[in-house]
Amino acid sequence: MTITASDEALTADGSELVRAGGGGPAGKRIVVAYGFWIFILSDMVMFSALFATYAVLSGNTAGGPTGAELFNLRNVFIETVCLLLSSYTCGLGALSAERRQPGRFFVFAALTFLLGAAFLIIEATEFARMVQTGAGPSRSGFLSAFFALVGMHGAHVTSGLLALIYLAAQVIAKGLRPAVLRRLLCWSLFWHALDIVWVGVFTLVYLMGVHH
Amino acid sequence: MSDNYEQVFDDRVPGVEEHEATAGYLSYTIGFALAIVATLASFIVAQTNLIWAPGVPVGLIVLALAQIGVHLVFFLHLGSDRDSTNNILALAFGMLIVLLIIAGSVWIVSNLNSNMMPM
Numbered sequence: 001m002t003i004t005a006s007d008e009a010l011t012a013d014g015s016e017l018v019r020a021g022g023g024g025p026a027g028k029r030i031v032v033a034y035g036f037w038i039f040i041l042s043d044m045v046m047f048s049a050l051f052a053t054y055a056v057l058s059g060n061t062a063g064g065p066t067g068a069e070l071f072n073l074r075n076v077f078i079e080t081v082c083l084l085l086s087s088y089t090c091g092l093g094a095l096s097a098e099r100r101q102p103g104r105f106f107v108f109a110a111l112t113f114l115l116g117a118a119f120l121i122i123e124a125t126e127f128a129r130m131v132q133t134g135a136g137p138s139r140s141g142f143l144s145a146f147f148a149l150v151g152m153h154g155a156h157v158t159s160g161l162l163a164l165i166y167l168a169a170q171v172i173a174k175g176l177r178p179a180v181l182r183r184l185l186c187w188s189l190f191w192h193a194l195d196i197v198w199v200g201v202f203t204l205v206y207l208m209g210v211h212h
Numbered sequence: 213m214s215d216n217y218e219q220v221f222d223d224r225v226p227g228v229e230e231h232e233a234t235a236g237y238l239s240y241t242i243g244f245a246l247a248i249v250a251t252l253a254s255f256i257v258a259q260t261n262l263i264w265a266p267g268v269p270v271g272l273i274v275l276a277l278a279q280i281g282v283h284l285v286f287f288l289h290l291g292s293d294r295d296s297t298n299n300i301l302a303l304a305f306g307m308l309i310v311l312l313i314i315a316g317s318v319w320i321v322s323n324l325n326s327n328m329m330p331m
């Protein structure tokens with residue numbers, strides 16, 4: 001690409017024009033994060049189909065238990081705080097990694113993992129209790145949609161935890177080099193996005209379910 | 213640390229800047245505090261009797277949207293800087309699709325339900 005005078009690459013005093021396209025190609029980190037952001041948005045579209053299914057089926061209890069009878073808001077609140085705290089420690093861990101502080105990074109990564117695991121254990125216990133009391137996914141349309149939506153979120157959290165183990169092993173083996181830092185950046189985007197999905201889940205499924 | 217310094221930059225490519233997008237601890241802490249406040253408010257709104265009952269779902273939706281905004285700005289660092297422009301455009305398109313799928317489904321099925329024969 002040739003730069004002509006009309007491209008306005010330089011302002012009158014010679015300083016670089018800082019606006020889209022004016023500063024040359026974006027850094028690799030920016031491009032990688034953008035690509036991963038597109039993936040996250042496509043994941044959001046997939047979740048929106050499950051949210052729509054739940055919204056449509058939430059009243060179809062087929063004479064079975066309703067959300068107000070099944071949900072324990074105290075547990076949901078603990079789950080929410082666990083996930084929110086793990087999003088926070090994930091952010092602090094990403095910051096430590098960027099500043100090349102491996103010790104702090106491992107502490108925050110371990111905290112993120114433990115909080116995510118605590119969330120999953122509470123959720124799995126709730127699921128097991130519901131299935132045992134005859135409120136499994138085959139009981140009603142409402143429960144099918146509930147297990148599909150909340151279970152899909154739980155499956156994402158599980159895969160996130162597995163990916164975190166894999167990335168921690170990479171940091172041990174390769175150190176905090178730029179390629180590993182980019183993977184950590186993508187992972188933290190994924191983890192924060194899961195927290196955003198959970199905001200939708202606890203609002204639409206649990207709080208509105210108990211309110212009705 | 214000094215012998216690690218060599219390998220830190222070993223796979224740099226042209227176009228990679230050294231100090232890109234370093235958000236502070238403060239940003240995450242503010243975001244966490246705001247998100248906790250929104251979460252607490254949601255749980256209180258859902259269970260209190262002080263609010264007119266039909267207004268509760270609207271309040272919950274507003275609080276959820278506010279919390280999603282907090283997450284996007286303070287955790288995912290979507291801002292007004294130059295590097296965020298493409299991310300925000302993609303997000304706007306994604307939100308359009310999400311809105312179409314959810315609102316469209318609810319609208320269509322509630323219409324079908326209201327036209328059902330009484331059973």
